[in-house]
Amino acid sequence: MLVAVMNLGVSSACAQLLESESVTPSSIHQQANELFQQGITRINQGFFDEGLQIIRQTTQMEPHQPEWHMHYGSLLFTRAGLLYQLHRENEAVYFAGEARQELQRAIDLYAGKEFNVQKAQCYFLLGELAYFISKDRETARTYYQQCLELSPDHTAALDALKNLHHAGNVE
Numbered sequence: 001m002l003v004a005v006m007n008l009g010v011s012s013a014c015a016q017l018l019e020s021e022s023v024t025p026s027s028i029h030q031q032a033n034e035l036f037q038q039g040i041t042r043i044n045q046g047f048f049d050e051g052l053q054i055i056r057q058t059t060q061m062e063p064h065q066p067e068w069h070m071h072y073g074s075l076l077f078t079r080a081g082l083l084y085q086l087h088r089e090n091e092a093v094y095f096a097g098e099a100r101q102e103l104q105r106a107i108d109l110y111a112g113k114e115f116n117v118q119k120a121q122c123y124f125l126l127g128e129l130a131y132f133i134s135k136d137r138e139t140a141r142t143y144y145q146q147c148l149e150l151s152p153d154h155t156a157a158l159d160a161l162k163n164l165h166h167a168g169n170v171e
Contacts, residue, residue, distance in 0.1 A: 032058040032068065043075070052079065059102070066109035070122055073102030077125050080133055096133040100126060120151035127160060137164055 036058045043051035052075055058068040076099035084092035103122045110119040127143030130136045141164055147157040 028061060032061045036071065064109060066106040069102045069106035069109065070118055073099045073106060074125060076102060077129060084133060092133055096129050100129055116150040120147045120154055123147035124154060124157050140164065
């Protein structure tokens, strides 16, 4: 079935899956999970862009599942950071924008659910994007604080706020 997803495109494959009598939401979730694992495998094999595109498909198969948007957004965040370190700022800004959209979508989908750690991580990554890519310290501070409201022991957010405070005193 995963071959069908890869060959027919996600939207037509999903339509075929939904028409099938044997398909249940849990089987679609299982297939999305398998696709996610395939994407991670490709990334680990050194094919980051290919793995990223495979993982993107999970957000299309199950658009209302926040974890797929969080994972995809996290990987886009990683891509943006790598490009920024390579001084490919235009590309980094593009991927940062894509990451922001996915992470915000995850936050929206987590609304009303008890997934504070995952939601907190999304806020933390948004803070990192704001600080390192956009150079927007105030927006970064807001995101780090939102992270800590949900997960008060989030060490990276605590450190980031401390560093923001220190950097503000130095400049």
